[in-house]
Amino acid sequence: MNDRTFGFATRAIHAGTPPDPVTGARAAPIYQSSAFVFGSTEEAAELFALRGYGHIYSRISNPTVASFEERMASLEGGLGAVAFSSGLAAQLAIVLALARNGDHILCSQSVYGGTITQFSITLERMGIAVTFVPLDDPNAMRAALRPETKMLFVETIGNPSGSIADLKELAAFAHDNGFPLVVDNTFASPYCCRPIEFGADIVVASATKFICGHGTTVGGIVVDAGRFDYGSARFPLLSEPSRGYHGKIFTETFGEYAFLMRLRAEILRDVGAQLGAHDAWLLLQGLETLPLRMERHVANAQAIAQHLERHPDVVWVRYPGLPSHPDHARAARYLPRGAGSVFTFGIRGGRDAGRRFIDALELWSHLANVGDAKSLVIHPASTTHSQLNDQEMLAAGVAPEAIRLSVGLEDREDLLWDLERALAQAHSGEAASR
Amino acid sequence: MILTRPSEYRDLLARSKSIAMVGASSDPLRPSYTVFSFVRTGGLFSVVPINPKLDEIDGLRAYPSLVQYAEALGAPDIVDVFRNPASVLPVVDESIAVGAKAIWFQYGVINEEAIARADAAGIDVVVDRCIKVEIARFHGGLATAGLNSGVITSRRSGVR
Numbered sequence: 001m002n003d004r005t006f007g008f009a010t011r012a013i014h015a016g017t018p019p020d021p022v023t024g025a026r027a028a029p030i031y032q033s034s035a036f037v038f039g040s041t042e043e044a045a046e047l048f049a050l051r052g053y054g055h056i057y058s059r060i061s062n063p064t065v066a067s068f069e070e071r072m073a074s075l076e077g078g079l080g081a082v083a084f085s086s087g088l089a090a091q092l093a094i095v096l097a098l099a100r101n102g103d104h105i106l107c108s109q110s111v112y113g114g115t116i117t118q119f120s121i122t123l124e125r126m127g128i129a130v131t132f133v134p135l136d137d138p139n140a141m142r143a144a145l146r147p148e149t150k151m152l153f154v155e156t157i158g159n160p161s162g163s164i165a166d167l168k169e170l171a172a173f174a175h176d177n178g179f180p181l182v183v184d185n186t187f188a189s190p191y192c193c194r195p196i197e198f199g200a201d202i203v204v205a206s207a208t209k210f211i212c213g214h215g216t217t218v219g220g221i222v223v224d225a226g227r228f229d230y231g232s233a234r235f236p237l238l239s240e241p242s243r244g245y246h247g248k249i250f251t252e253t254f255g256e257y258a259f260l261m262r263l264r265a266e267i268l269r270d271v272g273a274q275l276g277a278h279d280a281w282l283l284l285q286g287l288e289t290l291p292l293r294m295e296r297h298v299a300n301a302q303a304i305a306q307h308l309e310r311h312p313d314v315v316w317v318r319y320p321g322l323p324s325h326p327d328h329a330r331a332a333r334y335l336p337r338g339a340g341s342v343f344t345f346g347i348r349g350g351r352d353a354g355r356r357f358i359d360a361l362e363l364w365s366h367l368a369n370v371g372d373a374k375s376l377v378i379h380p381a382s383t384t385h386s387q388l389n390d391q392e393m394l395a396a397g398v399a400p401e402a403i404r405l406s407v408g409l410e411d412r413e414d415l416l417w418d419l420e421r422a423l424a425q426a427h428s429g430e431a432a433s434r
Numbered sequence: 435m436i437l438t439r440p441s442e443y444r445d446l447l448a449r450s451k452s453i454a455m456v457g458a459s460s461d462p463l464r465p466s467y468t469v470f471s472f473v474r475t476g477g478l479f480s481v482v483p484i485n486p487k488l489d490e491i492d493g494l495r496a497y498p499s500l501v502q503y504a505e506a507l508g509a510p511d512i513v514d515v516f517r518n519p520a521s522v523l524p525v526v527d528e529s530i531a532v533g534a535k536a537i538w539f540q541y542g543v544i545n546e547e548a549i550a551r552a553d554a555a556g557i558d559v560v561v562d563r564c565i566k567v568e569i570a571r572f573h574g575g576l577a578t579a580g581l582n583s584g585v586i587t588s589r590r591s592g593v594r
Contacts, residue, residue, distance in 0.1 A: 002441060003440060003441050006586050011586065014586045015586060016577065018585065018587050018588070018589075019587075019588060019590045021591075026588075046471065046472070052472060052475065052476075053570050053574075053578045054575075054578055055578060063578065066577060066579065067577075070577055070583065073581065073582035074584075081582075082580055083580070247463055248463055249463070252465065253463070253464075253465050253468055255465075255541050260581070264579070
């Protein structure tokens with residue numbers, strides 16, 4: 001080993017997966033085992049007391065999952081990572097690690113509908129209050145602050161509006177007020193943006209999307225920068241004795257590792273939303289080609305967005321890679337390698353034309369996911385964001401006529417051919433023919 | 435010499451056998467017990483607690499000072515320091531006097547005068563790092579916990 005800082009593509013292939021020391025296997029082995037034999041009773045006691053390193057039971061840690069976690073930590077530039085069974089499980093775990101009944105969190109208005117539902121309904125039922133704030137209105141942000149506020153949650157690229165979070169400003173706001181900035185980086189992936197480099201404390205993602213890349217696996221990941229000091233009275237769950245560990249104080253015992261240790265040893269242990277070994281292995285395969293795939297995703301998305309913007313049957317296109325997007329300049333600053341490949345457009349003729357357009361598509365898959373090698377399409381107002389009321393939908397940037405595309409890796413000409421056909425059919429007044 | 439690079443920590447740990455742990459505690463909730471117990475049970479190093487208030491920790495005899503440790507066991511390869519930064523100068527003087535090869539200041543144990551004095555005496559110095567974390571970095575411990583070890587290698591023998 002030398003002290004070289006390896007590049008992103010090298011780490012996407014190698015981080016977390018040195019050769020298996022026992023067998024020499026070069027690909028990451030799938031450790032499909034529920035539990036792991038202790039070397040001795042003394043070693044077992046050390047592991048249970050959180051003093052030793054090693055695997056006990058795959059609900060808490062597993063070697064294949066750990067490979068995926070370390071690779072994600074390396075790619076995001078964090079101290080470490082904990083994987084979960086889904087992105088929603090991952091973000092819920094962050095909340096549970098920092099907040100309890102009576103606490104409060106801040107969340108951007110412009111986020112995934114499932115996040116709004118999880119925070120506003122499930123968390124509220126648990127006694128954790130949430131305020132959804134417009135990120136570009138500092139007065140509204142300040143007015144929402146409470147002494148018991150534990151975090152600010154934002155998306156790098158808002159789903160589906162494509163709004164870009166001003167991460168440096170938001171990190172300063174969060175830190176000035178004594179809590180961490182949590183960034184959902186699902187739509188950017190660490191190839192396009194690494195929020196920790198701009199001051200974020202915790203990065204969360206649905207690994208189901210670009211990290212997986214092939215639409216095979218549901219998973220989630222939390223990466224911690226290890227920079228936020230949880231030693232203050234605002235975070236008693238980390239800075240006061242834990243009943244779950246005989247009075248251990250996480251910030252005192254684990255220092256910069258405190259949040260990661262609590263997330264794994266208390267939250268993952270108790271909630272049981274772990275990622276499986278086989279699923280982690282599939283995500284590792286996906287990560288190896290992340291840089292190559294993202295390059296193509298972004299190039300295809302840019303070309304298709306530009307094409308649609310010139311199309312007579314398209315009223316508007318909201319892609320941060322286009323100069324017409326209100327956050328275009330911000331995208332250039334935070335996402336110099338491209339603003340991902342998910343965006344919305346408004347079809348002439350509104351909701352009905354949109355329905356005919358989706359029904360007429362041949363190659364694009366109509367489903368509720370993004371970040372697949374295959375190109376995907378959906379109507380957010382009636383699906384991904386349908387649990388929101390009209391006001392929430394407006395705040396999240398979901399217009400009734402908006403159609404969301406997730407541009408895949410197919411030949412660009414084929415994708416455009418299909419879009420042209422479907423736009424024409426949507427306006428011919430005829431029912432779709434398949 | 436003040437060591438700052440991961441490869442320097444790795445080389446120091448590879449050439450060291452004995453660790454004298456100044457300020458090791460018998461309280462299971464203290465970090466200085468966690469690190470002591472981790473190193474003792476790991477079996478890679480012979481670790482001895484230095485603490486005038488204790489006779490032993492987990493059956494391992496504690497010495498009241500580095501001088502008494504050295505009289506019995508010779509010069510330690512590493513003096514690992516868990517003390518208030520304001521009271522580490524005497525630890526440095528004792529380390530120099532007994533011929534310790536390296537001083538490792540744990541997280542937050544930062545005293546510029548002490549660092550300079552040890553460095554000037556030709557002793558290797560590590561500052562504001564945890565010896566448990568660095569041992570785990572190179573022996574696979576961090577990797578089991580999903581932590582970013584920074585280790586990238588295609589050698590079957592692992593890090594070297």
